[in-house]
Amino acid sequence: MTVFSSACTSTFVLTAIIATAAFGHYLHETFDDGDAWEGRWVRSSAKKNDVSSDIAKYDGVWELDESESRLVVTEPFKHYGLSRKLETPISFINWDKPLIIQYEVKYTNVLKCGGAYIKLLSASDGLDLTELTDQTPYTILFGPDKCGADKHLRFIYRMKNPMIDEYREVHATSIRKTKPVFESKKTILVTLVLLPDNKFVMKVNNKVVKSGNLTSSADFDPPLMPRETIDDPEDVKPSDWDDKEMMVDPDDKKPDDWDEDAPRTIPDKSAVKPEEWDETAPEYVPNPEAVKPEDWDDEEDGEWEPPLVPNPACDTGCGPWFPPEIRNPAYKGKWKPKMIKNPNYMGVWKPRQLKNPEHFKEDDPFHKLDPISAIAFELWTTTPGISFSNILITSSETEATEAVNVWREKRKTDEAALGEGGWRHQLQQFVDEILEKPYVLVAVTAILAGIITVFCMCCRSSEPVPSSPQSSPSEEDNGQSGPLENSANLSEESSGKVASSPSSRSQNENDNNDCEGESDVNNNTDSSDQSGTTHLRKRATT
Numbered sequence: 001m002t003v004f005s006s007a008c009t010s011t012f013v014l015t016a017i018i019a020t021a022a023f024g025h026y027l028h029e030t031f032d033d034g035d036a037w038e039g040r041w042v043r044s045s046a047k048k049n050d051v052s053s054d055i056a057k058y059d060g061v062w063e064l065d066e067s068e069s070r071l072v073v074t075e076p077f078k079h080y081g082l083s084r085k086l087e088t089p090i091s092f093i094n095w096d097k098p099l100i101i102q103y104e105v106k107y108t109n110v111l112k113c114g115g116a117y118i119k120l121l122s123a124s125d126g127l128d129l130t131e132l133t134d135q136t137p138y139t140i141l142f143g144p145d146k147c148g149a150d151k152h153l154r155f156i157y158r159m160k161n162p163m164i165d166e167y168r169e170v171h172a173t174s175i176r177k178t179k180p181v182f183e184s185k186k187t188i189l190v191t192l193v194l195l196p197d198n199k200f201v202m203k204v205n206n207k208v209v210k211s212g213n214l215t216s217s218a219d220f221d222p223p224l225m226p227r228e229t230i231d232d233p234e235d236v237k238p239s240d241w242d243d244k245e246m247m248v249d250p251d252d253k254k255p256d257d258w259d260e261d262a263p264r265t266i267p268d269k270s271a272v273k274p275e276e277w278d279e280t281a282p283e284y285v286p287n288p289e290a291v292k293p294e295d296w297d298d299e300e301d302g303e304w305e306p307p308l309v310p311n312p313a314c315d316t317g318c319g320p321w322f323p324p325e326i327r328n329p330a331y332k333g334k335w336k337p338k339m340i341k342n343p344n345y346m347g348v349w350k351p352r353q354l355k356n357p358e359h360f361k362e363d364d365p366f367h368k369l370d371p372i373s374a375i376a377f378e379l380w381t382t383t384p385g386i387s388f389s390n391i392l393i394t395s396s397e398t399e400a401t402e403a404v405n406v407w408r409e410k411r412k413t414d415e416a417a418l419g420e421g422g423w424r425h426q427l428q429q430f431v432d433e434i435l436e437k438p439y440v441l442v443a444v445t446a447i448l449a450g451i452i453t454v455f456c457m458c459c460r461s462s463e464p465v466p467s468s469p470q471s472s473p474s475e476e477d478n479g480q481s482g483p484l485e486n487s488a489n490l491s492e493e494s495s496g497k498v499a500s501s502p503s504s505r506s507q508n509e510n511d512n513n514d515c516e517g518e519s520d521v522n523n524n525t526d527s528s529d530q531s532g533t534t535h536l537r538k539r540a541t542t
Contacts, residue, residue, distance in 0.1 A: 024097060024395040026086045027375060028403075031389055032069040044081025044132035044378075055079065058132070060379075068410075070106065070387035073114075073379070081132040083376035086393065089123055090372040097395035099194040101142055104390040104407055106414075107184045107383070114381025117143025117154055118391070123373035132376055137167070139370045142192045144181045151178040153209065155192060155202060157369065159224060163360050170224045175202065175209045185418060187410040189390075191400070198366045205411070206404050214365045224365055229353040237349045247342040254335045262330045271323040276316035283318045284308035 031037050044058040060078030062071055073080055090099070105116045119138040121127060127136075141156040155172035175181075181188065181204055191203035194214075202210040212219030290306035298304065311318055362368070375393065379386075392403045 025399065026088045026090055026393040026395075027084075027391065028394070028399070029084075029389075029391040030069055031064060031071050034066065035064065037064065037071065041082050041084045042129040042132075044083070044130060046081065046131045046133045048079055048133055049135070058378075060381075065387060068106075068387075068389070070104075070389045072108075072385065072387040073381060074384050076382050076384050078381065080377055080379045080381070083121065083129045083132050083374050083378075085129075085374050086372065090120075090393075092367050092369045092371070095367060096196050098196070098397070100191065100392065100394050100397070100400045101140070101193075102189065102191040102390075102392045102394075102400055102403055103143075103388060104187050104189055104410070105144060106187045106387045106389075107182065108385030108387070109383055110184050111144075111146050111182050111381075111386065112383050113147040114383045114386060115143070115145045115379040116386050116388075117141055117145055117379075119376045119378055120372045120393070121374040121376050122158075123371040127373065129374060129376075132378055134378055136376070136378065137370070138376070139372050140192075140194075143190055144188075146182055151182060153178065153181050153190065153202060153204065155200070155210075157214070157365075159362075159365055159369065161226075161358060161360060163358050168222070168224070170214075170220050171222065172200075172202070172210065172212070173219060173221050177209065180204045180207075186414045187407060189404065189407040189411075194366060196366055198364060206407075215363060225360060225362060226356055226358045228356055228359045230356045231350075232352040232354045235351040237351075241349050242342065242344045242346050243349055244342050245345050246339040248337045249340045252337040254337075258332055258335050259330060260332070260334050262332065263328055264331050264333075265325040266328045267323040268326045269323070273321045274316050277321050278313065278318050279320055281311060281313055281318040283311055283314060285311045 029037070029040070043062075046058055047053075047056040048058070049056075055077060056079070058079045058081030060080035061074045062080065062082060063074050064070070065072050071082075101118070101120070103118065107116075118141070119136075120140040120142075121132075122137040122139045124137065137158070139158055141154060143154060145152045145154045153175050157170050158167050159170060160166065161168050181190070189203075189205050191201075191206070193201040193203075195201075198214040200212060200214060200219075201208060210219075214220075215224055217223035217225075285308065286306040287309045288306075292304045292306075296304050375391070377388070390403055390406060392400060394400060
């Protein structure tokens with residue numbers, strides 16, 4: 001009877017999660033109702049392991065900025081732990097809608113080292129929000145993360161490897177352009193969209209910065225599925241294995257007339273000292289216009305002497321004359337034997353491959369993600385003034401678009417306060433876009449060339465010739481698209497590797513404070529010789 005009741009209860013809970021998820025709304029936090037947020041959010045009272053005891057507590061102070069309805073991180077060099085339950089838990093079983101995770105972040109100060117990401121915590125019976133730490137299981141991590149030159153818009157999802165029964169963090173590769181993610185004093189909107197067909201979209205300020213597939217090894221590093229084979233750790237390269245593709249020619253001998261000691265340059269014997277060159281005149285003479293300072297004391301400062309200036313009589317040259325240096329025709333440099341192909345070359349040695357016991361295949365990770373029951377900020381920062389608002393988790397594109405419109409108005413207010421938003425600023429953004437994307441420059445140049453051509457034809461003909469309108473890219477969205485529009489034609493702008501998980505940051509961040517860290521002679525001979533023939537050797541003038 002007990003077993004039957006337990007099974008019924010589990011089935012009922014799972015059914016309730018799936019049923020309530022059908023409504024599509026899971027959380028929308030705007031912090032616009034004063035101190036009421038404290039009744040929804042739970043502060044962590046835990047301590048982080050493996051760090052100094054003076055920074056181990058999650059005791060960073062959160063404050064509400066009521067003027068902008070933002071929750072603000074107020075202290076540097078602190079851990080922050082804050083979480084709340086979702087209005088509706090999320091289960092990915094039989095899910096047929098997008099999952100949209102979207103929120104606003106704003107940096108009052110230039111972010112030097114700190115996280116501004118959120119975690120969607122995995123549902124479990126033992127989840128205690130007061131004990132939130134970096135070890136609390138999560139299903140998805142998303143948002144900005146920076147320390148010095150290491151900048152990321154992170155997207156990480158966790159999934160259990162069925163072969164070893166251990167969870168694996170799957171990191172999205174870095175986006176190419178991170179500047180918009182960390183702009184100071186402007187409200188930034190970050191969006192993550194997960195689709196039931198295992199595709200994902202990442203946006204900054206409603207503009208796509210990355211897209212891909214949850215199963216792709218090109219989009220994630222480490223990827224979800226480990227490689228099929230691994231190197232045999234017991235396989236050792238044979239001692240007689242010759243992996244040198246080229247070798248010294250044993251028959252090549254240094255010529256008898258090869259002088260390795262010959263200098264690179266020699267004096268030009270054909271050079272003649274100019275008639276105006278005065279070897280007896282000094283290069284520098286006392287400045288006749290110099291005046292002894294009134295406060296000069298000969299007893300304390302010594303005998304005053306006027307400063308030296310270049311001798312005006314030395315237009316051509318003064319002092320000892322030396323002929324210029326020219327290239328030594330006998331110079332050959334150090335002799336080296338030529339290289340030939342190694343007849344015993346065996347190729348690059350590779351260890352024997354073994355079947356990877358951790359490898360597994362998964363073509364639908366989306367529907368196997370762990371259910372989610374809470375959202376959390378689990379952060380470390382050396383920079384205060386990070387604030388959050390308009391946090392939305394939904395499957396409704398309409399609701400997400402409404403939140404985008406709210407962000408757009410805030411952005412306009414921020415730009416107006418900073419003196420931006422006018423036509424000059426828009427023109428500068430357009431120029432920056434062209435310079436950063438060569439293909440846009442090519443397109444604009446082609447359009448301008450077409451317009452000029454049509455204009456010239458119009459001038460030569462009495463009949464008017466219609467011209468093609470010029471299009472221009474914009475730095476941000478055009479104000480019409482929602483989080484999912486144009487997802488079929490997304491262009492990924494990312495490459496490279498992702499650093500270690502933000503959860504693994506150690507005490508070194510505190511010790512580093514704000515974490516600010518980041519000719520060939522032969523080729524130059526000819527050019528130096530050419531200039532040498534006209535150079536007259538003399539000491540440098542001041």
